Amino acid sequence: MNFSAADHGHMAQALRLAKRGLFTTTPNPRVGCVIVKDGRVVGSGWHVRAGEPHAEVHALREAGEQARGATVYVTLEPCSHHGRTPPCANALIDAGVARVVTAMADPNPQVAGQGLQLLTLAGITTQTGLMSDEARELNIGFVARMTRGRPWVRLKTASSLDGKTALANGVSKWITGPEARADVQRWRARACAILTGSGTVKADDPQMNVRLEGAIRQPLRVIVDSRLAVPPNSRMLGPGVLLATAQAGGMARAALAATGAEICDLPDREGRVDLPALLTELARRGINEVHVEAGAGLNGALLSAGLVDEWIAYLAPLAMGHAARGLFELPALSQMSDSRRFVIRDMVPLGSDLRLVLRPVQEPA
16 A cells, blocks of 8 residues: 555554553553644644543644545554443544545554444545554553453563673672663563562562652563562562462461452462463453563463563673572573574663663464
8 A cells, every 4th residue: 555755654643652561551551642633733733641532632622623525644543342431443434534544554443444444434545554563562562462362571680791690609799880770660661560479579578659750650560479488577578469379378378468459369289370371461450561570480381381472682781600699590402493593673882881672583383
């Protein structure tokens, strides 16, 4: 489908608007909208948070009567169902717009083309697919949850150049510099949940929260704790924390529940937490993106199970030696062809450190 340079420019503006909701829209997708009449932008908006007006509504309010006969650029197919807000497709029809250009169809089964169909039946010209890759990346977690029933799992590690995360005695502060640590806060802020293991909680007593200035939302914090072994006085515990366990009862359970944390029983056949079932449960709760900051055990378990979608690796220019702790606990390999391979999608220097964004190599079907 052919799109003009002006179409590309207006959709790029809509995508920039959508990114303003990067930290706030969960569980909804990040969406931006631009309305153009006679070559001039007459309305624009983005979705800020769930339960509030969608991007199209904000843009239509700004455009007013100028929306009649205009072209609408929106980064996701307008919704066609009643949720916490009315359908945006109907609002566009009522406003009398002439053309709607979308970056991508909505993967939500409640929409899935129905929004575009409503517009077409109303006589509005519709086109989709403009800058679809950019739109998908912006909502990669929402797409993952809607199409496969589990969130997008983003694993974060910080290591020396020789792949070590802590000294043999457990000391790890600080491997990376302040620029890298500040960058981690932004990845945490965009996530819907932060996942760690009981070993990390016991060793470091972290808070695993977002410490960005002006942050208005804290992700759900999730601890994988098969034996309910985390101390009840851990700083991370309290309301807004989910403990995933394979331990049915005992005094520890009551003490941990008393902190306000929720306990969820998800045992597998080996008596450990069933990680695929945990991700399915998180998807059921509307979690789009899971940010993992854990030790070698949980990191290795997620990787072995094929549950890591993206790896954010911070590398510090130092060597810590063979006795220091590594990134992953994985079974020994006998040949290189069995290695887990990744493709580097982005590489950015941060102070004296380097951040890599990697994704698993997709094996041919």
